[in-house]
Amino acid sequence: MTPSRDSSSSSVEARTDETSLLRHAPLRRFLIARFGSISAQQMLMLAISWHMYDLTSSAWDLGLVGLFQFVPGLATTLVAGHCADRMHRGRMVAACLAVQAVIAALLVIATxxxxxxxxxxxxxxxxxxxxRPFQMAGQQALLPMLVPQKLLARSMALGTVVQQISVIAGPAIGGMLFAVSVIAVYLTSAVLFCVSAVMYAWVRYDYVPPPREPVTANTILAGLRFIWGNPLLLGGISLDLFAVLFGGATALLPVYAKQILHVGPQGLGLLRSAPAVGALCVGLFLSRRSIISGVGKKLLVAVAxxxxxxVGFGLSRSFSVSLLLLAISGGADTISVIVRQTLVQLETPDRMRGRVAAVNTLFIGASNQLGEFESGLTAASFxxxxxVVVGGCATILVSLAWSRLFKPLARRDALH
Structure with missing residues (x-):
């Protein structure tokens, strides 16, 4: 069978080298859809959390909202990865966004x-x-199909820029829409989900349906086995897991804003935004100039x-210094994310990208959730x-230990 191919994808590599990445139609559609979908998700989560607290006035119920989204993801992540390797990824993501649009519409009807x-x-x-795991696995596995390999790192950086802008813009737009009503937030989310779904459905790439094979435990767990047998991927993914697990300070930012820095809720908003600002700046830079050599060492240095x-943020008593340090942490984390995710995509054959992306997503979700628990546990003890200081020091030690434990990662020179 001759694979379907977008009319704009002939001579893609030559034209993309000569022009901006944004002139590449499939990538442009992908990024626009990514912005719309992430913004919609941010707005929807903001609205659901506010609505829950408005109904119950219970912090416990707020925690349950997060738990009810995390737990089913654990059950469906590996299946989602298998589906991403068996289906057209653009259409799979479009279907996931359509389902979320229906959920937003149901929230409107109930309200x-x-x-x-x-x-x-x-x-x-x-x-x-x-x-959501089906959407994330499909998104991660789709991007490498849209650009030449040598431009993947810049494309990943550009995708990070779009993500950070969405994370900043989504809650801000949602907050303004709250001035109208919560229904306005739900309706806007539904519209953005629909538009993004259409954009993803229009993304074209070389797609050859894989040969049919039975769905077994072996095929579903193939991503885990692939990562376990590849020291480079295992080192990169586990490095992120432990760095975020120990070094995350997000859960304790309200305490810093109220009791240590004395800046109130407005200051808390700035503290939460600071890492995204740092990530946005570094992402913009790396979208223009990717890391060429010494990527393994630079990854480990970025984590350190x-x-x-x-550590500096934990010890700081100055609000401006704290903002700067959080921005630096966001920028360093972005270097780590771009290098690690690019290596994961380049070292994984296309037939496995969905399942490997699903495992990567599982590790990221677990590190974020467990990191908040670890912060609370160590705060009770220390x-x-x-x-925060102990967690930052542990992250530095993880970087040093991984340089010894995972030599292929530390010695990796070029991304390609």
Missing amino acids: VGHSMTRDVLLGLSLALGAI IYGCAI GVVGS
Whole structure:
């Protein structure tokens, strides 16, 4: 069978070298759809959390919203990776976004009909958590199919820029729409999901349906086995897992804003935004100039810098210095993310990219959730400042240990 190919994809490599990446139609559609979908998700999560607290006034119920989205993702992640390797990835992501648009519409109907309850919000949160791994696995495995390999690192950086802009813009737009009503937030999210779904459905790439094979435990777990047998990938993915697990300070930012820096809720908003600003700046730079040599050492150094920035933030009593250190941590983390994800994509054959992306997504989700738990646990033992400082020091030690334990990662010179 002759694979379908977008009319703009002939001589892609030659034309993309000569012009901006944004002139490449499939990548442009991908990035626009990515911006719309992430913004919609940020707005939807903001609205659901606010709606839950408005209904119940319970911090416990707020925590349940996050838990109800995390737990089903654990059950569906590996299956999602298998599907991403068996299906057209653009259409798979489009279908996931369409389902989320339906969920947003159901939230509108329940709100207008005055039938919104705690159980409705938790049930729809459960559905969102179950479908999102399919979207993430499809997105991660789709990007390498849209650009030549030598431009993948710059494309990953550009994707990070779009993600950070969405993370900043989504809640800001959602907050403004709250001035109208929560229904306006839900409706806008639904529209953005629909538009993004159409954009993903229009993304074209060389797609050859894989040969049919039975779905077994071996095929579903193939991504885990592939990573375990590849020291470079295992080192990169586990490095991120432990760096975020120990070095994450997000869960304790409200304590810093209120009790240590004394800046109130407005300052808390700036503290939460600072890492995204640093990530955005570094992402913009790397979208123009990718890392060419010494990528393994630079990855490990970036993780160590991230740990140092977290230690400095933990000890800081100056609001401006704290903002700067958090921005540095976000920038260093972005270097780590771009290098690691590019290596994962380049070292994984296309037939395995969906399943490997799913495992990567599982590790990221686990590190974020467990990192918040670790922060709370160590804060109870060492105090808030001690928790952040100990976590940052642990991240630095992880970087040093991984340089010894995973030689192929430390010695990797070029991305390609």
